[in-house]
Amino acid sequence: MPELPEVESLRRVLARSIVGRTIVSVRINEPRLRRAVAPDFPKLVSGRKIERLRRRAKYLIVDLSGGKSMLSHLGMSGSLTYRDKDFMTGQFNARHDHIHFQLDDGNAMVYNDPRRFGLLKLVPRADLESTPELSALGPEPVSNAFDAAYLARTIHGRKAAIKNLLMDQRVVAGIGNIYAAEILFRAGVRPTRRAGRLKRAEIERIVDATAPILNAAIDGRGTTFRSYRDSSGRPGDFVTRLKVYGRAGEPCYVCGTPIRTTTLGQRSSFYCPTCQR
DNA sequence: CTTACATCCTGATTGC
DNA sequence: TGCAATCAGGATGTAA
Numbered sequence: 177m178p179e180l181p182e183v184e185s186l187r188r189v190l191a192r193s194i195v196g197r198t199i200v201s202v203r204i205n206e207p208r209l210r211r212a213v214a215p216d217f218p219k220l221v222s223g224r225k226i227e228r229l230r231r232r233a234k235y236l237i238v239d240l241s242g243g244k245s246m247l248s249h250l251g252m253s254g255s256l257t258y259r260d261k262d263f264m265t266g267q268f269n270a271r272h273d274h275i276h277f278q279l280d281d282g283n284a285m286v287y288n289d290p291r292r293f294g295l296l297k298l299v300p301r302a303d304l305e306s307t308p309e310l311s312a313l314g315p316e317p318v319s320n321a322f323d324a325a326y327l328a329r330t331i332h333g334r335k336a337a338i339k340n341l342l343m344d345q346r347v348v349a350g351i352g353n354i355y356a357a358e359i360l361f362r363a364g365v366r367p368t369r370r371a372g373r374l375k376r377a378e379i380e381r382i383v384d385a386t387a388p389i390l391n392a393a394i395d396g397r398g399t400t401f402r403s404y405r406d407s408s409g410r411p412g413d414f415v416t417r418l419k420v421y422g423r424a425g426e427p428c429y430v431c432g433t434p435i436r437t438t439t440l441g442q443r444s445s446f447y448c449p450t451c452q453r
Numbered sequence: 454c455t456t457a458c459a460t461c462c463t464g465a466t467t468g469c
Numbered sequence: 470t471g472c473a474a475t476c477a478g479g480a481t482g483t484a485a
Contacts, residue, residue, distance in 0.1 A: 290464065345479090402478080
């Protein structure tokens with residue numbers, strides 16, 4: 177379920193505990209994720225030191241000693257949690273704990289994913305940019321590369337709904353269903369609008385709304401709508417600041433009009449029919 | 454190239 | 470209460 181803010185929050189919290197640690201062993205309980213984890217994964221990861229944690233879009237990249245990086249994506253229901261050997265022992269439901277990373281300080285990191293839509297693979301660091309998962313990604317939404325000129329050029333002539341294109345990782349990388357809804361509310365643009373018909377001013381408002389929404393979500397350590405937890409098991413706070421997502425029928429905070437819901441690209445969409453045109 | 458849609462899978466919630 | 474239908478933060482592969 178994680179979008180960019182959840183993965184970034186995870187990266188920041190997890191980094192404090194695991195950077196500098198060495199992975200002494202890896203146990204695979206269930207290799208069948210969206211694609212199967214390679215059988216030689218444990219052998220190749222064991223003995224490697226964790227040098228750095230990075231994020232690209234919704235991917236977490238764990239740089240290991242020896243020149244390889246672990247590329248991970250949490251899919252809809254994945255989580256990477258830090259298990260303190262003294263503090264958290266026995267407090268977790270171990271169901272769906274698919275991959276267990278034993279660290280040299282006695283603590284552990286566990287990949288848990290009920291729906292198994294996630295990804296864990298090892299990639300030579302030099303090949304990261306060309307690996308299929310990352311090679312076609314659009315710009316980071318919180319970066320200078322994502323500006324009005326870029327977005328205007330990219331969606332020019334497109335007939336798809338703007339919300340679907342904001343969630344298209346090739347257009348801009350890291351936005352999912354929750355934050356697409358929130359960004360469009362802040363921009364005052366209805367999610368169903370055909371992207372190619374947007375005026376320049378509307379495109380500018382979308383771009384201008386993006387970084388504040390995502391940064392505020394990161395500050396709140398992400399959104400816990402149903403089950404997201406950060407690496408320490410703590411829920412995110414941004415749910416209390418959602419303006420439209422999950423608020424069908426409730427009054428718009430700006431104008432009081434009931435929030436509406438509709439379906440776009442098989443995902444539910446929320447918007448204020450008054451504030452968003 | 455673009456768009457629409459099914460599909461992978463389990464669990465929580467909703468509706469009758 | 471019980472059970473079935475519906476929905477869930479995502480990405481991809483196929484077809485049109």
